[in-house]
Amino acid sequence: MAERRRWSEEYPRWFDWVLEAAGVYDWSHYPVKGMGVWLPYGYKIRRLVTELIRRLLDETGHEEILLPLLIPEHLMKREAEHIKGFEAEVYWVTRGGLHELDVKLALRPTSETVVTYMESFWLKSYKQLPAKYYQIVSIFRYETKATRPLIRLREVTTFKEAHTAHADFEDTERQVLEAIDVYKRFFDELGIPYIISRRPEWDKFAGAVYTIAFDTVMPDGKALQIGTVHNLGQNFTRAFDVKIQLPDETLDYIWQTSYGLSDRVIAAIISIHGDDRGLVLPPIVAPIQVVIVPIPAKSEEDERKLRDYIEGVAKELREKGIRVHVDWRQGVTPGYKFYDWELKGVPVRLEIGPRDVRNGTVVVARRDTLEKRTVKREEASETVLRLLDDISRSLRERAWRWFRSYVNRAETVEEARRILSEKRGIVEVPWCGREECGRKLEELTDAKVLGSPLQPPEWVRGARCPVCGAPAVTSLRLAKRY
Amino acid sequence: MAERRRWSEEYPRWFDWVLEAAGVYDWSHYPVKGMGVWLPYGYKIRRLVTELIRRLLDETGHEEILLPLLIPEHLMKREAEHIKGFEAEVYWVTRGGLHELDVKLALRPTSETVVTYMESFWLKSYKQLPAKYYQIVSIFRYETKATRPLIRLREVTTFKEAHTAHADFEDTERQVLEAIDVYKRFFDELGIPYIISRRPEWDKFAGAVYTIAFDTVMPDGKALQIGTVHNLGQNFTRAFDVKIQLPDETLDYIWQTSYGLSDRVIAAIISIHGDDRGLVLPPIVAPIQVVIVPIPAKSEEDERKLRDYIEGVAKELREKGIRVHVDWRQGVTPGYKFYDWELKGVPVRLEIGPRDVRNGTVVVARRDTLEKRTVKREEASETVLRLLDDISRSLRERAWRWFRSYVNRAETVEEARRILSEKRGIVEVPWCGREECGRKLEELTDAKVLGSPLQPPEWVRGARCPVCGAPAVTSLRLAKRY
Structure with a gap:
């Protein structure tokens, strides 16, 4: 068993220590990198977390289903942006028994392609919409970055993915707000603080129109993405040619959203509430x-x-x-x-x-x-x-106080860089809205963009982009990220 | 949607029809043979079934865990009999992203190898025994036989596998009885009739000392295996070199059992209780x-x-x-x-x-x-x-009455063959105990052996093996099997 570590000063090692010492998750023994075992005590925590999200989703009319793990190559590759985003991290099954398979099968990295394909059989008329499905399953990503228990896994064992179908764009916008509301209540019940950002174009979900993300801050001051909500528009249904009949009897592609949570929720519960003596469970x-x-x-x-x-x-x-x-x-x-x-x-x-x-x-x-x-x-x-x-x-209150101390504003690149290197946490700067300046900010601060608030904040009025000096139209949040 | 079918006279097609018509399981649309989707209503049935088995296992001191899906080739192949039994039906992941993997990864067909490997880290002393774990997960088998929804799947989505560790053989024998008792209570609650047989040597689990199985009879008179209990002896722990300290401070290999249930339980609930109008749920x-x-x-x-x-x-x-x-x-x-x-x-x-x-x-x-x-x-x-x-x-009573009418005795090969071809169900004949005669019986009756009762039955006393004419030592059960 790993040596005991202090929460405050040795956080990443504290996390590894507490997972095994408290019997949550065995990370050190399995011979495949990025995969571990949920131990009896940890499994019980995991069950209570999944029961909570199930309750919140069931109460809002979501229906639980279970989709196949294996996705044939022709489905996986049908939406061009999607496979471009995922191709570097998909595991492929190529052999069955002693035979080479005719069709390669991907281990699901997420299920938009499968859901869209199935919706082509299930959904025929606007009367069936909105349709809201979810499942809680393992997903697989061939991570090339350093793996971390519950935070960057190759088998993500607690992936809650919701998938919804709608008759028009307005209804997807309403659904995005419902999803945000469900996640807020979920994290509030768990006492996990969060900041909600619209991810920049260059960091949205592969295949989405836009992505909204929940981020929190871990004890080492690094930001952790703990939930995402995607408006998929008609991107997947166009690729899969999935149409429904509208009230006026014309046909149109279905509109979709999807949103997900993962093992990172449990990593956040453990990390944010813990102390030198170990876990402190809500x-x-x-x-x-x-x-x-x-x-x-x-x-x-x-x-x-x-x-x-x-x-x-x-x-x-x-x-x-x-x-x-x-x-x-x-x-x-x-x-x-x-x-x-x-x-x-x-x-x-x-x-x-x-x-x-x-x-x-x-x-x-x-x-x-x-x-x-x-x-x-x-x-x-x-x-x-x-x-x-x-x-x-x-x-909850203690976590929010602590979290707020980690969200700070800066007016200049220098100030942003200083905060991000000394104190870490999340820094928010005025922004002109141009990708070029956003990427420059990442480079100059050696941090990653989280995105902008859903509405431009009051305080940027009159402020200027610290990179190009143009008037700010919104703010941009940056952090060292997991 | 499939055409409506009658339960009594068109059973296999009735089953396909009812699964989709009642919104249980979508079997006809997914483009990979042997894989389907649990629909919202079916998923709720599945949840209630899994909650029941969880309750029974938790009450008897079993602890739920979650093991990785992907098993590296060197673990999968360590127990020789085991891999011999499974090699024709294991799916292999060989690629991660755009790279060939150094180590091939099997999709779990079952988890004895993983559990045994992890036990080498978890269990050190007899004081920790017995240890009883279980998980409810998907398993994968590259079936070459014709697939059937919930009955012969390539992704078995509701696989409950229990794994136990013991200090001596006597304790595994006690555990086998406890497992049988848990399964009896489980099937009794569901109103599913069963017969319990010790599988013959030539049909035991790959790597087991012996296998006990629960079989039921489906509406078409074919037998369906719905649960198995294996005494693994020290076969896996010897292969993995997993030893514990005994009270006298010597070291010995751990003794193990494992036992499993699958989607077939739900197939049995639906098939046995249903009627021409559809499902009849307990x-x-x-x-x-x-x-x-x-x-x-x-x-x-x-x-x-x-x-x-x-x-x-x-x-x-x-x-x-x-x-x-x-x-x-x-x-x-x-x-x-x-x-x-x-x-x-x-x-x-x-x-x-x-x-x-x-x-x-x-x-x-x-x-x-x-x-x-x-x-x-x-x-x-x-x-x-x-x-x-x-x-x-x-x-429950109706199902048992119906089931009993399908369990019959025969004294001669001719009689056994007649019953198995006309009425089907399960036929029990006196048996000398020799594999040669058992296999011959399978051949002559065009049926498969289920095995023998746990104790030799009274009625075989004085009877003779219908193949070789030697005195019977027990009986042998035969059926057309799924």
Whole structure:
């Protein structure tokens, strides 16, 4: 197991350490670079994250489906921009058993081509629209950059991709806003701060009309893309010749959007909320929300009383819908158990010993602030419920405060470069809107563009592009990016 | 969409028809043979099936994990028997982007090799045993036989594979029994009848010491393998050199079992319970357990009253934990809606019209027997709950009665052959235990061996092998198999 690392000062190594030490994801043993194993505890976190996004998508009328992994070459290559964007990173199956395949099969890097092809059979009339599908699957990208656990994988194991079909462009615009709203609620529930940018033309999804992205900042100050929403226009349906009948009985190509999330969401939860002791999980995705650690009694009589007392507390909490675990392990000290559950990020710990049985109390410790206090037994449930709420809110607020300190404005290239090299985070500069100046800014600051806000911000009025000096029409955000 | 077919007389075509007509699985459009799409309604059935097996496995201490899909050639080939069994049906990834890969990667046909390799890092001492893992994933087999939806796929999309590790052989034997017990409870909940056989030596899992299989019979009388349990002994751990420390501090290879279920479970649910009108879903896996079809009122006043009345009934049922859908679609007749929900196999239909509002009644129709009756409004919830129970039990009993009629004994080759060609199903004959006679029986009856019961049955005592005439030591089961 990797050596313990400090969150604040050694972030990338802290991340590798905590993933394995807390039993989340085994990254170091699998003999193919960029692929790992979800371990039992990590898998439970992953399940709670996927259940949350499923709930938000189901509530907004999205329907879950499951599409094939293998995409024949002729489908994969039909939309020209799309394959140009992906050809360097597609894995190809070329052999079946002992035979060479007649048609090469791509491992899905994403499923726009498959969805569009299937829509040609499913959708015939505007009456069936909008149609909103999603799936949660593995996708594969032959990454040539250095891989990172959950952040840059060759097998992305938790890829949520949504695909929607519409009768006109206006409805795709409405859908993009709905997708943004769903993602906002998703990240808010998880306490992950974000900034929403329209990616520049030179960094949009291959095949999209435009791309909106959610970015957050990791503890090392580098920006991480954690969600994208694409307006695909009719690009794919033209390539696949997929038309529907409109109200006036004419035929037109379907309009589409697609939007995705990945394992990076879980990387962000872990990285942003964690600390030197390990994970700090938001209660909504904590497999165990409350762990009870018994403080051993000296006599058998007291031990029996303690057991009854603890099981009573646990039962009461479970009846309130709280995920509770009582750690009855023998042969390890309470101190060892504290350490273990802190590493695993359990939001609330109850310590209960013979003295608590006598006094009718329980000791309540919260993982985020490490504060500890004693409360009356009869107030235990209420205290825990309030505490779980409070921890959720407080993690979110702390993360946003921290994040905001990492989003800064600059007026000159020099200032932008200085912030990006010293403090990192995201820097926003006035921009004339020309690609040439955007690319120049990337070069001069040694950073990457995230894009512009959805609406030009007030503060750029009267400001000038720091590269060409022309009046700014919007702002441009830059960051060192994962 | 395929033409409607009759369950009883045109089963294989009925199955293709119902999958698409009921919106379960799109099998006819994807351009790669043996791969299809789970549609929204089918996906919901699939989810309920996977939730059931997850619950049963979690309750018995199994832990869910997620292993990589891609297996490097050197892992895939390390256990000699295993790769011999699978080499004709493994898909290989040979290209990444525009490059030839240095190491070919197999798409998992199953994960024994990966699990064993990872266990070499995870498991060090007998104190960690037994360790019980499972995952639910897609597996890939380059089938050369004719493919069939959900039955013989090239992408098996719902493969539940469990993998366990033990300190000695006795514990693997205990685990095999636990696995059999879990599968029994699983199939019993689904109302799927089964027969449990020990597969003959010549048809065991590649790499196993022995294989136990669950088979059922499909409406055309052919047997379908729906679950397998393998005792792997030390075969894989020897090949991968995976040892643990025992209580006496010596080292020994770990002992293993593995067991699996697939999409075939869903094929069996659909095929065995269905009828000429379409699906008949057991309530436990019905996405909608009760559909309410409003019978339209003539006046606005009556329509408003009807709406309140129906929403009241729906709310009451939902509060009892029942999955309810009210079909408020406009522009289609109640008759059309009946047809539609019968096709989709919804267990209970309530019909509620203005007359019911006036009389304080609801009309209750059950999908399995198509019986209909009127009950008082205040008895609605109780009636529905009882009915759902009754439907579950009655589907199970009907299926078992039907299944038992398909399991027959024969004393001679001639009799076995006659039953297998006329009536099909499963035929059990006395057997001397020799492979030669078993294979001869397959040849003479033009059927395949399922194997022998776990214990030699009473009735073979004194009987003789119909091939060689030697005294029978057990029985052998034969069937036309999928």
